Amino acid sequence: MTTSAFKSKRNNAAPNDAEADGHISNNVHATDTMEKTDSEEDTWSSTGYNYINPFVHRLQIDNSIDLAKIYMLTVLLMPIRVVGCVISLLSAWMFACIGLYGLTLDDLKTRPISGWRRQFQRITSGAMRTLFAAGTFHHVKLTGQRASPKEAPIMVVAPHSSYVDSIIVVTTGPPSIVAKRETSDIPLLGKIINFAQPIYVQREDPNSRQNTIREIVDRARSEDEWPQVVIFAEGTCTNRKALIKFKPGAFYPGVPVQPVLLKYPNKYDSFTWTWDGPGVLKLLWMTMAQLYSRCEIEFLPVYTPSEEEIADANLYANNVREVMAKALGVPTSEYSYEDVITMSRAKDMRVPFPGDIVEIERMLYSLGFLPDSARDTEIIADFLSLKNTDHLDIFTFAELLQIDSKNPQLHQLFALLDHYHRYTVNLKSFLICSQFCKLKNEEIIEFLRAITNLYCESSQHITRQNFTRILRHSGKLTPDKCDALYFAVDRTNRGYITFEDFEHYTKDHPQYKFLYAKQEHLRRTQAGGKVKKTH
Template identity: 70%
Template sequence: MTTSTIKPTGGEEVPPAGVVGGVGDVADVGVAASLTKRDSEEDTWASKGYNYINPFVHRIEIDSHIEVAKIYVLTVLLLPIRVVGCVLSLISAWMFACIGLYGMTLDDLKAKPLTGWRKQMQCMTARGMRMVYTFGSFHYVTMKGRAATAKEAPILVVAPHSSYVDSILVVASGPPSIVAKRETADIPLLGKIINYAQPIYVQREDPNSRQNTIRDIVDRARSTDDWPQVVIFAEGTCTNRTALIKFKPGAFYPGVPVQPVLLKYPNKYDTFTWTWDGPGVLRLLWLTMTQFYNRCEIEYLPVYTPSEDEVADANLYANNVREVMAKALGVPTSDYSFEDVIVMSRARDMKIPFPGDIVEIERTIEKLGLIESQRDAELCKNFLRLSNTDRLDIITFGELLQVDLKNTNLHKLFALLDHRRAGTVSLKSFLLCSLFCKLKNSDLLTFLRALIHIYSESSQQIDRESFVRLMRHAGGKLNEQKAQALFYALDTDNLGYISFDSFAELTEKQKSSYKFLYHKSEHIRRPKAVTTAEN
């Protein structure tokens, strides 16, 4: 993992600028809509205690005083010009798209490829969008390899997917079609431009969205019409380019030849990688547009023609193409997947320590045999009677878990939890992580019930302070003010305490208001993995 932040002369960190949600892969657009990428330069979501390849964590470090001064000077002198240029270029692209789309509906765009003057106007729209990137500092786009025709490879498999600027591929070549959420058609200015690329739209409200989208990709790929190639970012989410995570099989179901395409950004500073845990999009835009220029490299690898086995097994096909691309990039492949981002996001919302490491923690706990064990539940019951639980050394930690001190996975787990590298860990942090890993697919009420003894001696006498602390883990739905109001509503006799059962009964009666406590997150199940990265 790269380390943190832009540090000006005095060592002060630049304050967070903001964040905007991203677009995921075709198969998970509905789930992706519930995820947010947060500017976490101030809040470290991942541990620093154990080094491993975590593809979802990104930091920027610019320690040079000269570079920092340049950023602030260009913010005043160059940034306004670039913003105006980007806006004017976007408006010109929108105008070309409006002209080209005149008299056409979304159904018309889906029915057949554009031809004649409409096709020419589509290319003009792409040039207008290319100017947006030019004004945005991407003056240089280097093309390597030979771009295949749509007949040779109907699908372009692109990786690594790391940034909002990856769409430069679409405007710099073709332009090909994309896979997008149906809602993007309604975005001011951009909606028309996206429509004009004849995308394959994903209908999130449609329960058959996944099957319908795959069918549309198959139909396009096997069509005899002159459709443009379909671009698919096979990883399904943004990573930091340190490894290629698992490819989603959507691009490989048609069983047709694909052309792997690599995206590289050979620049001094990486100011545009937008991951789950890292700087927000507005900060990245600011830092990107206050560089004199940025480079992008697009490399077309030879067309990959699937074998009979690969045609029959889309996952095998996806893995083999990923291996080819990883070798060309000189990076390892990783067992991480888009589903792991969902796990991390749920852990973050439930205030679990080190959500950025929770997948690695879960895998380590599995190897220690603690997922099936009841040791964490036993420690929970006695937690408030144990002493010095915030500063356990490795020997005490191993004794409490009843794990041999020679077990290398014990040391790995200890390092993951030792986020300050102080040589000690918190038992509470371990218990929260362990119980989350066991119960992440259960409803929140079950999880909260498992945590009671961390905060209260008895489930029948939970005081207000303990209840508020417990409710912090209710997925962000019950803040301190709401939790206190709920406590007073339950404590009708002014006893100063309530029981968990009375809380459960109330939420059951008012289930429409507390349905989030009963929702099971079955979609975050993921297959067990024994490694996080392999060379």
């Protein structure tokens, strides 16, 4: 069915009830007042389509007795724990300062610490272990056999889910870590991290990856007694429900690695710190208000790479991940750290359901909407003439998209968009998502141009209110800045501007250069990126 035929059919439908639900009416004569839920950008992730999103965590404590314990311990025990943590941190910093006396960063990079400094290194690690004990981790259970640095120069740790994962560093000795160069300047912690002789990454250096790999290899092959290097291969925090793609950095050297598993078998998960979930202050409070917290560290057998794995770091990383996932009893997932960047980008640009945008993109690939289908563009062109677009059922949605209503991918997409479980979807939300997925690697100005007709009849007649609605998807401009920009473009006070006026003005003013920057670092999500179950 063509859009015109669909429009004719829909025009005889019941009046739009969008206003009653807090949505903007698509009628061009409707009020210009914009509601917050215009395109459902206040909701982060859907629960309609059941899949594992490794970046979403919910902490709910419904038991009244447990809540009473938390409030009681907050008053009686938390102040003592905070004092203990502060004293432990200051002690570790003091011991690190003593151990580092007379050493430069170059000295730490060229040879391992030895003699009395090594003893102070262990004392510093012990003081940091006391910090964790003060913060409820009284006992850490160790299982398996830890390999020596010569047997496995690298410890690959997963899953990475929390700021408390550094407990592995203070519990095992301490090993070295791979860290940003800027961490050496952090008050107190900078000295402690330096004393562990980390491998620093210079992000501004284009050869940073090669230099990091070379330093790991040099340490692995050195006759000196360098500590092992700890690497969290996932590269970002997850909810531990699946192992996401491992970054290949730990596997480029082609040396044996020891997989290490982190587990937190507690009643409530007050540690997981993900992209969509409780903030760090709430997690700290909930953790410190517990009587104790459990942590288990399991050392798996050393994994020695084959010739094929040495030649292919990604193959090596995937095979180690399979071993670790099997030991944990969780699936593997094709999600990666780059997907978090995409989700964050979508959230900043007020794209509906940013927590589900990667899965939505996969469904669009499966349905043939990506990379270059014109169907959604055609719908946008006629969007304001359509009726009842806030509440499309599955059959109307399929008819409009010209897809078989029995298509399973369509049903999965529909479930993702049906955030409120009303068996209907918002067409505007879908179109904004589809345009973001299609243009996420392009300049922001191209995305804004693509969605203009969702808010006004023509790009040649954009009012101030509609301009604000469009520019809210720019990611950086507040309503006040949008108003200021609008009046700067509308110098003749016509009461409207064109998209070309807006584009010409912003091109000449450097403060708007972000509108013309391509986002080529955002990874393209292909169809079929499913969670893989372990056997």
